[in-house]
Amino acid sequence: MNAREFTVDMVLTPVDGTEEAATAVEYAIAVADRYDASVHALYVLGRETVLGIDNGEVDERQVATEAREFLGDVETVATDAHVPLSTSMTQGFSPMRKTRHPGSVVLDAAEAAGADFIVVPRESASDASPEVLERAAEYVLAYASQPVLSV
Helix, strand or coil: CCCCCCCCCEEEEEECCCHHHHHHHHHHHHHHHHHCCEEEEEEEECHHHHHHHHHCCCCHHHHHHHHHHHHHHHHHHHHHCCCCEEEEEEECCCCCCCCCCHHHHHHHHHHHHCCCEEEECCCCCCCCCCCHHHHHHHHHHHHCCCCEEEC
8 A cells, every 4th residue: 555545444523413513424424435434423412401411401311312313314324325334422511521622522532433534513604602513623623633624
């Protein structure tokens, strides 16, 4: 193999159920398809959701249902493209650990999954209150050791 040849075995894409995340999934699957790789979709819960669950203000079962539905849609897209998919879910915020940031969660997951490429949703110019992954994009772009595509 030529030392300059670029290979990808695992593409990680963080998701949160937004349209921007769905777009990132499409790009991640396209990259995986191009390089005969697999995709890992990491569903990241934001600060408001985590605090709401902890305080009993947000129904944890409803959050899990919405995440499963979104990840089910991701699985359909991956299956249609014949791209292997794995999924997981994590909290992008912790009231106990100040160092837990959505960006660091994404990078830790990329390391744990053995991802060698990351596709992350970028900020939506139309949204006044950014979602969890929009806040993570800049961090991931700045600190990732893997190539990153921000879409």
